[in-house]
Amino acid sequence: MSTAYTPGLQGVVAARTRLSMVDGQRGELVIGGYPLEEIAERASFEELVFLLWNDHLPNAHELASFREQLAAAREMPAITRDVLEAAAAQKAPVIDALRMAAGTLSLAAPGESAIAGPTRDAVVCVAKFPTIVAAYWRMLREEGPVAPHHGLGHSANYLYMLFGERPSEARTRALDTYFNTVVDHGLNASTFTARVVISTASDVVSAVTAALGALKGPAHGGAPGPALDMVFEIGEASHAENHMRSILARGERLMGFGHRVYKVRDPRADMLSRAADRLFESDGDRRLFDLAREVERVAIRLLDEYKPGRNLRTNVEFFTALLLHGLGLPTDLFTPTFAVSRVGGWTAHCFEQLAANRLIRPESEYVGESARRWVPVERR
């Protein structure tokens, strides 16, 4: 009945999905039926989440209603804020604080109905994640949280709560593009976790909290900080080649290049490179962007020289770091901000799993002893 042990479940197909298609050989990503480049720069994040949940883009009425539903659900329950304050007092990492806070979202905020259900839970998680992350970041810096601004869209309001001022159109568009680009990506470890949990007929808050636990693991991938650190260390374009040659000569990796799945350029890198280009045109440190592009150009040349045939290309982390830095986000917020987007995908996977549910329950192979005999403690 059982197949052989498959370490890491590599190559095993554990779910069917219409949410995203990752074609690593061709460097293509499809989100909700749309090629990434068709939708990421055009849709608001609210439109993309609606698409994933409903398998079609909203019409004007549906979009207005969904925006209002999310905007009305942004306030945290008091206990969620208390958890953040307790975490801040112990300087817990942002992603841990978000995980602890997310777990409490089963409880109703003032004025909210406590009626549970997958849709309520999903709306609450998507709506409140930006509030939690922004409030916690400000608590860590001993600044008071900024209350959500009901009149702003999802991305603009996140920037507003972080920085206390209304963002420009260019900054809002850049963040929407980032959120849309990383909202879903096949059956990564956190998304798989969410599907395993919801497959027991548990609830969406439990599934999303579990997924956050997986996302924080370094092996999940998605640590965009180091890629940018290298650009800063290089400092100016003329140092790029020597700096990276010495990294490669030591046998170390160039952070921000290469991907487990994509054997050609990660399509998300293209999308975020364009978004960063536009952002730095209107707003931000153009010199940094030009330096990063030069670092990228040299890195690819050197990788072809040091690792011929590997075809290592710029990955999503390189331009994620550049874009989020351009928006004023510190490195500590990169993974939590990724979660603010990815919760749209996790919740969509929960709906998809629930619609045709079957418990996800593999087997284990026993490799221990089986006939040990009891010895009382005084004779051990």
Added chain:
Amino acid sequence: MSTAYTPGLQGVVAARTRLSMVDGQRGELVIGGYPLEEIAERASFEELVFLLWNDHLPNAHELASFREQLAAAREMPAITRDVLEAAAAQKAPVIDALRMAAGTLSLAAPGESAIAGPTRDAVVCVAKFPTIVAAYWRMLREEGPVAPHHGLGHSANYLYMLFGERPSEARTRALDTYFNTVVDHGLNASTFTARVVISTASDVVSAVTAALGALKGPAHGGAPGPALDMVFEIGEASHAENHMRSILARGERLMGFGHRVYKVRDPRADMLSRAADRLFESDGDRRLFDLAREVERVAIRLLDEYKPGRNLRTNVEFFTALLLHGLGLPTDLFTPTFAVSRVGGWTAHCFEQLAANRLIRPESEYVGESARRWVPVERR
């Protein structure tokens, strides 16, 4: 590279383990190398957790040290208690309150070191789960929590915190036997969840919190309430046959009988039946125990008649319900009390996964469209 879609990952081997072996055809369960019947009635729960974590039973010195380590870690952080109070104010189910509270155990309690690490996290989770469940149950009833009693062992202290009095030896032994019997059981959905989360190199609190999210799902199995409800509805032995015939004639299941894996009698049922027998001998409602045994006898006869060849036998839930009821626990505490034991298994699986780690990351098969074209909202 990929194999075909395997719904529910049924029959796929996702882990090697020395923690437990489930032989459903022969009705055998091995825990930490010991046949269940060799160890469950003899070991304290602390000894069994030590065994799972270390692959050997502790000697007297190790056991004293481990007991002390657990006893010293029983107090909750203040914020954990605040979360329970907020949950109680909204009458959240006990298992949800436990999940929310567990998430906060990354934070240090007063006097505790905040130095994280798998061992610290595992000790904290095992030590504090009874404190959380007992405190929450009393909060729901508007009784003040009972502080942990440092001088009592793990099981005795749980009963003490629930009821405010030192339990008898018989009651403590019964609970130890229950805990030992259900501490681990192959790669069930919650244990698998813990392994997926920790496989990202995340932390043990995140993995355990995720596992709780899976455990609460009705499809996880382990809902011992309904089995006992039937015994109460039957009320006296002479009604058993008619009552169960009418259930079976309606095509409904007899709760407490049959198991996905065990094709003969569940070995845990035997163990818990013996433990309940002894408990009700010295302490509790002997009449209820005798009624339950009669219900079991009639149920098996009727199941052989209505479902010939299926060989449906009493499962662990039937005698779990009887035993926990005999200990004075209400139905709402059955699944949370199961978690108080199973966290020993979850943490052991985390250690085992970390010792030879590899990211658990299966694939998905895309079944959606791939070339949708953008239409602006005003034309949708």
